[in-house]
Amino acid sequence: MIPPRFCLAIGLTFTKYSRRIGVLYFWNLVGSGAGGLLALGLMWVFPPREIPAILALIPVFSGLLVIPRKPGAMILIMATLSLICVTATILRPPALVPSEYKGLSRAMQLPEAQTTLGKNSPCGFMLVFSSPALRYAPELSLTYTDAVPARSWGAITFMVKKTPFRPEEISNIRAFCRRLNFDPALLPDIEAAERAFFNALQDDLFFNHLDQLLSSERTSLYAAYDFNIRPATDDRPYFAQFLRWKSLPNIAEHFGNRTVPFFEIGYLAVFLTLLQAALAAVLLIIVPLFHKPGQRRGKAQIFFYFSR
Numbered sequence: 001m002i003p004p005r006f007c008l009a010i011g012l013t014f015t016k017y018s019r020r021i022g023v024l025y026f027w028n029l030v031g032s033g034a035g036g037l038l039a040l041g042l043m044w045v046f047p048p049r050e051i052p053a054i055l056a057l058i059p060v061f062s063g064l065l066v067i068p069r070k071p072g073a074m075i076l077i078m079a080t081l082s083l084i085c086v087t088a089t090i091l092r093p094p095a096l097v098p099s100e101y102k103g104l105s106r107a108m109q110l111p112e113a114q115t116t117l118g119k120n121s122p123c124g125f126m127l128v129f130s131s132p133a134l135r136y137a138p139e140l141s142l143t144y145t146d147a148v149p150a151r152s153w154g155a156i157t158f159m160v161k162k163t164p165f166r167p168e169e170i171s172n173i174r175a176f177c178r179r180l181n182f183d184p185a186l187l188p189d190i191e192a193a194e195r196a197f198f199n200a201l202q203d204d205l206f207f208n209h210l211d212q213l214l215s216s217e218r219t220s221l222y223a224a225y226d227f228n229i230r231p232a233t234d235d236r237p238y239f240a241q242f243l244r245w246k247s248l249p250n251i252a253e254h255f256g257n258r259t260v261p262f263f264e265i266g267y268l269a270v271f272l273t274l275l276q277a278a279l280a281a282v283l284l285i286i287v288p289l290f291h292k293p294g295q296r297r298g299k300a301q302i303f304f305y306f307s308r
Contacts, residue, residue, distance in 0.1 A: 043122045049096050053089035060086055096125075110134065151185040153199040185210060226250055 010028060014021050035058075042051050060082045067075060098105045107113065110131040117128035151157075159173070170187060177184050181198040184190060185207070195207055212221045213229075222230050226247040248268070 040122050043120060045120075047093075047118065047120050048125050049093040050090065053086055053093060056086045056089070107131075151183045151195075151199060152181075156185060186214070226254075 013024060017024060039051070039055065042054060046054060060079075063082070064079060067079065071079075098108070104127065108129065110133040112133075113129050113131040115127055115129045117126075119126045119128075165173075173187075174184060176182070183195055183197055183199050185195060187194075192207075201207075209221060209225075212218060222228075226244065227242045228244055229242065
């Protein structure tokens with residue numbers, strides 16, 4: 001579906017000057033592109049809550065330029081109200097309230113939370129805040145060589161230290177797992193039977209992949225695995241980008257076509273949106289260019305399309 005664009009003025013212009021529609025449509029597209037570039041530039045300078053009012057100045061002043069020399073009372077009233085509304089919005093811009101379901105909202109509710117920096121850009125609006133409740137945590141790039149994962153039937157808990165685990169600590173971990181029916185997934189001297197004593201798996205590839213991840217052969221596993229399981233780093237902190245285009249047919253065959261949408265399918269949605277936009281552009285922009293000039297009909301359809 002093509003969303004309403006409220007281009008009544010453009011539709012009236014195209015209908016009245018239909019013989020010059022090529023020139024008019026060209027400048028219409030130029031104006032749209034210039035407006036997009038202007039919006040990107042404003043995103044570097046102004047915060048998001050101030051941009052709508054600043055953009056509203058363009059149609060307001062454009063309307064003032066075409067006011068007749070002897071305007072009627074209604075035109076003067078509408079022009080005055082428009083200036084008042086835009087000026088009031090610039091002086092008192094609306095506040096941006098983050099969604100309560102976002103992590104930022106919960107973080108801002110910490111005791112004595114204060115915003116220390118607000119930086120805007122086309123990539124988004126970044127807020128930096130501090131709170132005494134926050135503590136230092138290592139970055140994503142910090143790694144530790146010593147970890148002990150304990151496994152239940154559906155989850156794995158990793159115990160991590162900066163220093164190697166001592167023999168008595170490993171014994172305590174084994175005793176803890178036996179007492180609560182957990183299975184150690186990785187230990188220096190672990191045996192195959194010990195890994196699935198309480199919680200057996202139908203597929204032993206899990207342990208093979210786990211050992212391969214912690215060995216020098218991890219790069220081959222990264223390349224052959226259906227999902228992107230490379231660890232997130234400071235320059236690529238994208239935890240949710242784990243789908244691979246080339247793996248979609250194999251995933252659909254293995255899990256079923258009805259299960260695929262439950263994966264992170266954003267990549268496919270973006271591709272389908274691009275395909276839909278490209279098809280609409282070809283039908284609505286490229287194909288009409290090959291139409292022979294002559295008596296144009298269907299003015300009512302043009303009026304209806306641009307007035308929605």
